[in-house]
Amino acid sequence: xxxxxxxxxxxxxxxxxxxxxxxxxxxxxxxxxxxxxxxxxxxxxxxxxxxxxxxxxxxxxxxxxxxxxxxxxxxxxxxxxxxxxxxxxxxxxxxxxxxxxxxxxxxxxxxxxxxxxxxxxxxxxxxxxxxxxxxxxxxxxxxxxxxxxxxxxxxxxxxxxxxxxxxxxxxxxxxxxxxxxxxxxxxxxxxxxxxxxxxxxxxxxxxxxxxxxxxxxxxxxxxxxxxxxxxxxxxxxxxxxxxxxxxxxxxxxxxxxxxxxxxxxxxxxxxxxxxxxxxxxxxxxxxxxxxxxxxxxxxxxxxxxxxxxxxxxxxxxxxxxxxxxxxxxxxxxxxxxxxxxxxxxxxxxxxxxxxxxxxxxxxxxxxxxxxxxxxxxxxxxxxxxxxxxxxxxxxxxxxxxxxxxxxxxxxxxxxxxxxxxxxxxxxxxxxxxxxxxxxxxx
Amino acid sequence: xxxxxxxxxxxxxxxxxxxxxxxxxxxxxxxxxxxxxxxxxxxxxxxxxxxxxxxxxxxxxxxxxxxxxxxxxxxxxxxxxxxxxxxxxxxxxxxxxxxxxxxxxxxxxxxxxxxxxxxxxxxxxxxxxxxxxxxxxxxxxxxxxxxxxxxxxxxxxxxxxxxxxxxxxxxxxxxxxxxxxxxxxxxxxxxxxxxxxxxxxxxx
Numbered sequence: 001x002x003x004x005x006x007x008x009x010x011x012x013x014x015x016x017x018x019x020x021x022x023x024x025x026x027x028x029x030x031x032x033x034x035x036x037x038x039x040x041x042x043x044x045x046x047x048x049x050x051x052x053x054x055x056x057x058x059x060x061x062x063x064x065x066x067x068x069x070x071x072x073x074x075x076x077x078x079x080x081x082x083x084x085x086x087x088x089x090x091x092x093x094x095x096x097x098x099x100x101x102x103x104x105x106x107x108x109x110x111x112x113x114x115x116x117x118x119x120x121x122x123x124x125x126x127x128x129x130x131x132x133x134x135x136x137x138x139x140x141x142x143x144x145x146x147x148x149x150x151x152x153x154x155x156x157x158x159x160x161x162x163x164x165x166x167x168x169x170x171x172x173x174x175x176x177x178x179x180x181x182x183x184x185x186x187x188x189x190x191x192x193x194x195x196x197x198x199x200x201x202x203x204x205x206x207x208x209x210x211x212x213x214x215x216x217x218x219x220x221x222x223x224x225x226x227x228x229x230x231x232x233x234x235x236x237x238x239x240x241x242x243x244x245x246x247x248x249x250x251x252x253x254x255x256x257x258x259x260x261x262x263x264x265x266x267x268x269x270x271x272x273x274x275x276x277x278x279x280x281x282x283x284x285x286x287x288x289x290x291x292x293x294x295x296x297x298x299x300x301x302x303x304x305x306x307x308x309x310x311x312x313x314x315x316x317x318x319x320x321x322x323x324x325x326x327x328x329x330x331x332x333x334x335x336x337x338x339x340x341x342x343x344x345x346x347x348x349x350x351x352x353x354x355x356x357x358x359x360x361x362x363x364x365x366x367x368x369x370x371x372x373x374x375x376x377x378x379x380x381x382x383x384x385x386x387x388x389x390x391x392x393x394x395x396x397x398x399x400x401x402x403x404x405x406x407x408x409x410x411x412x413x414x415x416x417x418x419x420x421x422x423x424x425x426x427x428x429x430x431x432x433x434x435x436x437x438x439x440x441x442x
Numbered sequence: 443x444x445x446x447x448x449x450x451x452x453x454x455x456x457x458x459x460x461x462x463x464x465x466x467x468x469x470x471x472x473x474x475x476x477x478x479x480x481x482x483x484x485x486x487x488x489x490x491x492x493x494x495x496x497x498x499x500x501x502x503x504x505x506x507x508x509x510x511x512x513x514x515x516x517x518x519x520x521x522x523x524x525x526x527x528x529x530x531x532x533x534x535x536x537x538x539x540x541x542x543x544x545x546x547x548x549x550x551x552x553x554x555x556x557x558x559x560x561x562x563x564x565x566x567x568x569x570x571x572x573x574x575x576x577x578x579x580x581x582x583x584x585x586x587x588x589x590x591x592x593x594x595x596x597x598x599x600x601x602x603x604x605x606x607x608x609x610x611x612x613x614x615x616x617x618x619x620x621x622x623x624x625x626x627x628x629x630x631x632x633x634x635x636x637x638x639x640x641x642x643x644x645x646x
Contacts, residue, residue, distance in 0.1 A: 149531040
């Protein structure tokens with residue numbers, strides 16, 4: 001009997017340590033992955049970050065891994081491959097529609113990471129925006145239009161304004177207008193203006209001046225004079241004359257994806273309620289650290305023309321708002337989990353003895369981890385401006401200034417402007433001295 | 443005690459083995475009849491494409507433009523495929539039903555098609571090459587191309603109404619045949635497809 005008991009204790013010990021080591025290695029590698037992609041990105045080593053991302057998730061099962069791959073392929077100029085993997089992410093998100101019963105149960109027993117990550121709503125909508133930009137950069141405006149319609153259906157499904165994305169509305173307007181569909185563009189511009197106003201508590205963004213101009217121009221050309229008068233008054237514009245782009249000139253739309261989205265961190269407390277080891281519980285919650293430095297950008301041309309870019313989407317603020325909205329339920333789940341884990345620890349100790357109870361406590365504390373997942377390769381902000389330029393090849397510079405107003409980097413680009421048409425230039429700037437190739441660290 | 447622990451251990455092993463076994467499984471392939479209808483996601487699929495092409499073909503061959511043209515000119519009309527714009531919510535491949543239509547019309551023996559502008563430039567390059575390299579008897583001269591009498595143009599539109607968990611998807615395909623000589627529309631075909639898609643808010 002003694003022998004049998006000893007054997008059973010060893011069995012419990014063995015399986016607990018196997019489980020513990022398995023779960024620990026899994027957690028460490030998970031944490032390391034995000035950190036490395038993130039740290040490579042923060043250092044501007046895009047090529048390295050891409051190489052790490054490409055090495056992950058060969059089964060293409062993980063939404064986040066596909067989103068990161070897609071974004072990094074896009075930043076390195078591989079638009080077609082980017083959309084191919086974004087499409088994988090999109091399909092997977094669709095498969096993960098609805099609440100999973102088994103994953104919810106897992107979240108109550110182990111931790112929140114057992115739930116599949118289908119992307120937060122702002123991430124799901126931005127996925128369509130980046131796919132649209134990829135199509136634009138391949139010269140396929142019709143397909144970009146398809147993406148915008150899909151984003152529209154998604155936002156429609158979610159109901160009214162709070163989940164609406166003003167930049168995605170604005171981008172759809174610009175795509176419709178570039179395709180010559182002014183009536184559709186007008187509807188999208190109107191929606192964008194409304195959403196900038198209704199989501200102000202999230203993003204704190206004023207209506208961009210370019211959007212005001214676009215809205216007034218399309219209202220004038222579509223003959224909506226009453227609305228034009230009303231909006232002129234609302235925008236405080238006294239004199240307004242709709243100016244068509246003259247022949248021999250075209251419009252350049254510059255979209256700059258600047259900086260990096262924030263990364264969630266874990267804050268945890270380990271509490272002991274009654275002094276016994278088995279009365280130890282841990283609660284771990286995600287939080288965002290202080291926002292990183294913001295950069296602003298100015299577009300300049302050789303002909304002494306210059307224009308500041310305006311923030312049209314504050315992804316940093318969207319990420320923080322999403323977490324703030326979720327934190328009550330995350331906290332509730334964490335507390336419920338602590339109660340359940342405490343009960344099992346007590347029960348195991350009661351039935352199997354002190355050692356088993358101790359091991360169960362160690363496992364429970366080790367597996368209590370905050371869910372830190374989010375799309376980390378998104379930019380901090382999306383900035384935009386528009387400029388009328390002469391037809392043909394033009395060289396433009398996007399100058400990046402830090403918070404102190406110092407010029408830290410310049411992106412030089414050659415753009416091809418077509419008469420009376422809109423051309424898009426969508427760039428990414430993550431950090432000074434960005435390198436798109438794989439480089440040795442330091 | 444020993445027995446219970448042993449049983450636990452065995453069941454863990456069994457589950458692990460099962461998981462490994464499932465992961466190592468080969469994909470299951472089953473041949474399907476190309477004419478069968480199988481809706482998976484509710485999106486545009488092969489069955490929709492087939493339905494559109496079949497009904498459009500019937501319509502275009504039964505209308506009077508064909509008999510009128512043949513009676514007037516004494517020859518069968520030549521058609522070129524122009525742009526079919528995708529204005530829908532999905533990345534729809536329009537080439538499948540256009541190719542279906544083209545094949546049916548050519549095989550009916552009543553309509554012929556000329557190559558699209560992209561294909562033409564490739565063929566012209568080949569003709570240029572023949573000019574230099576092919577023998578006199580087999581060489582094809584330039585300037586003998588057949589000009590199209592009609593252009594087939596169109597669009598796919600969708601209207602989607604959605605609330606959480608439910609969608610109504612409405613597709614409308616419009617195809618027009620336009621007379622190249624005077625821009626007159628001689629045939630307008632239209633196909634509509636409506637689907638309702640429900641998704642459960644709960645999964646396993």
